[in-house]
Amino acid sequence: MSGAAGEAAAPAADGTAGGIPRPGGGGASPAPAALASRVRTLAPSMTRSMQRVAEAVAGDPAGCAALTVTGLAELTGTSEATVVRTARLLGYPGYRDLRLALAGLAAQQQSGRAPAVTADITVDDPIADVVAKLAYDEQQTLADTAAGLDTAQLGAAVTALAAARRIDVYGVGASGLVARDLAQKLLRIGLVAHAHSDPHLAVTNAVQLRSGDAAVAISHSGSTGDVVEPLRVAFDHGATTVAITGRPDGPVCRYADHVLTTSTARETDLRPAAMSSRTGQLLVVDCLFIGVMQRTYETAALALAASYEALAHRHSPRTR
Structure with a gap:
């Protein structure tokens, strides 16, 4: 075998490799x-x-x-x-x-229509350069995620969440913060949604899901066991499952009815994956939320108004 290990197919004259599917x-x-x-x-x-x-x-x-x-x-x-x-x-x-x-x-x-990739942030960068580089990377992550998002999969996930009797959202670490953001948004428009970062509670709750329920797993790597396992349990119990991940070939996707892929900025020593992945995840979460609100607008608008009113009443001087 010549060349890289495991790569036996030689390129054909037109620059393609024989036997490799497109x-x-x-x-x-x-x-x-x-x-x-x-x-x-x-x-x-x-x-x-x-x-x-x-x-x-x-x-x-x-x-x-x-x-x-x-x-x-x-x-x-x-x-x-x-x-x-x-x-x-x-x-x-x-x-x-x-x-x-x-x-x-x-x-x-x-x-100038496509900006060149900026340099990595260094320990000696002035704070103004840090702001500029982070802003560029996050804008690029948002643009890349939007460009690569499968809208058919997104629409199917929205349909499942909008009709769900109950929604579980799983995520740990930085993805756990995004999971809480999605659950909080859905709660405010009247859906029964809960985020789970504790792996034991996540599995315990997943066991209770059935057909007509939905579960969302958020994992940039797609291989976080504490997120993969509850999604597997939810999938096995008949819930409609959604994975938000940067790795469409990751283990979490084996148990996902719908996969929503995020992009990330380059990971560096001063910009770890937990930072770069969060931006794309939050965009997908916002797309899901807006889509669900559109599908359930009559009830969602009432629930959101009631939520605003309750919070305003709580902070009114008359209630103190």
């Missing part, structure tokens, strides 16, 4: 501007050799667009088969399609 059944390739987002989302599940290819094309689209498949393989110290497999995993039918996307991205960056 992602998405041969659907449209991602837009050039989505390339960096796909690299960030998919890189953790790639082999190290494929990561080198992905990082190269995202870091220097103009330079890589000028290279043949052989040239890029030599630049990254990989094989032609690795380059083609990376292109396929990123959503392109073959390397020629990836080169076209790279050329398009480079042109957009040159014209």
Whole structure:
């Protein structure tokens, strides 16, 4: 076997690899501007050799667009088969399609229509630079998440939540904060929703779910056992299940009827995954909430008004 381990298929003359299925059944390739987002989302599940290819094309689209498949393989110290497999995993039918996307991205960056990736935050950065870099990264995360969100899956998840007798939301750590945000929003429009960060309580509650109920698991990695397990239990008991994750191939998705994928900014020493993942998760949660409120507007508006009135009454001077 030549090239990277486990990559026996050699590229064909047109830059494709024999016997490798096209992602998405041969659907449209991602837009050039989505390339960096796909690299960030998919890189953790790639082999190290494929990561080198992905990082190269995202870091220097103009330079890589000028290279043949052989040239890029030599630049990254990989094989032609690795380059083609990376292109396929990123959503392109073959390397020629990836080169076209790279050329398009480079042109957009040159014209200013697609900003270049900013530098990482360093310990010596002035606070003004920190603000600018964080703002750029979070804007990019929101844009990438919105671009990659499957609206059919989102609509199906909204339908399930709007009709649910009861909704459980599971998340731990930073994802637990997002889980509480979703549950609180749904409660305020009259739905029965509870967030669970304690893994034992999460499973205990999941056992009580049935058909007609819904469960939402929030896990950026998609492999957090304390989130995967209660979703599995809810799934096994007939509840409609939703996963919000940055890893569509993660274990949590095995037990999800509907998967909503988030994008994240690059993880660095000064910007850990807990920070970068939260921004995309909150966007998805807000989309779910607005969608459910639209579906249940008559009752939701009344419940929200009652909530505002109760809070206003609580803070009125006459009640003190």
